[in-house]
Amino acid sequence: MELYHLQCPLCDKNICTLMHIFSNCKTALTQGRYSWRHDSVLKCLEPTLLKHIKNNNEKIEIKRPSKLINFVKAGVKGSSAPPFLSHLLSQARDWQCLIDYRDNGIIFPTEICITDLRPDIIIWSREGKKVILIELTCPSEENLLQAKARKSDRYALLVQQIIASGWSASLYLIEAGVRGCLSHSVRQCLLSVGIPKAQVAKVCKNIQIVVSRCSYIIFQSHKNKTWTNQQLFILR
Numbered sequence: 001m002e003l004y005h006l007q008c009p010l011c012d013k014n015i016c017t018l019m020h021i022f023s024n025c026k027t028a029l030t031q032g033r034y035s036w037r038h039d040s041v042l043k044c045l046e047p048t049l050l051k052h053i054k055n056n057n058e059k060i061e062i063k064r065p066s067k068l069i070n071f072v073k074a075g076v077k078g079s080s081a082p083p084f085l086s087h088l089l090s091q092a093r094d095w096q097c098l099i100d101y102r103d104n105g106i107i108f109p110t111e112i113c114i115t116d117l118r119p120d121i122i123i124w125s126r127e128g129k130k131v132i133l134i135e136l137t138c139p140s141e142e143n144l145l146q147a148k149a150r151k152s153d154r155y156a157l158l159v160q161q162i163i164a165s166g167w168s169a170s171l172y173l174i175e176a177g178v179r180g181c182l183s184h185s186v187r188q189c190l191l192s193v194g195i196p197k198a199q200v201a202k203v204c205k206n207i208q209i210v211v212s213r214c215s216y217i218i219f220q221s222h223k224n225k226t227w228t229n230q231q232l233f234i235l236r
Helices: 018-024 026-031 033-057 141-164 184-192 197-220
Strands: 003-005 096-099 121-125 130-137 168-175
Touching (some): 018 197, 026 033, 033 096, 033 121, 033 130, 033 197, 130 141, 141 168, 168 184
Parallel strands (some): 130 168
Antiparallel strands (some): 096 121
């Protein structure tokens, strides 16, 4: 624990550490400083997800894994690659997506189920009756596991509710640490929906830059009592 101030300039907490400034100050939380960083990461993900979903929906043919055995002549080396690499979006062409921002909230699709919960990203297909829930957290790196456990408990009942309504549900909990350290779950989530590896690497790098720069701005502003609503941080 790195001590920065004896007292937090915002909430007057007696011991003020960098972790406190980055993610634990109640005043900063109430003013929306942390949600601004969180939503900036969502904004970084949005164009890649929406473009990928659009491209997937515009494909005419839905390829399915082949069940046939491919015989190879003697002396000829066969291909070890599978005939088709499927992903979560590959079996439908009507996917829709909603992204929940602090200043532009969403309502969970009532055709799936009724709930007050608002996961950060909802991707669903009426055709396949499938739902993909993505929940982002930007905790301090020291609290990544606790953040995942907390969100897992929060959305467990929603997943059960979705399944009870006759839909299948996939829940992805992803974490972007306040200093720019991403959990493996971010990469795994993006690969699972079919985004190519090279593009996933680029998006993850951009997220690291965005969350780090947002945290730097939060640190630079931590002595200012007021916080005006800023535009979401977008890489230029």
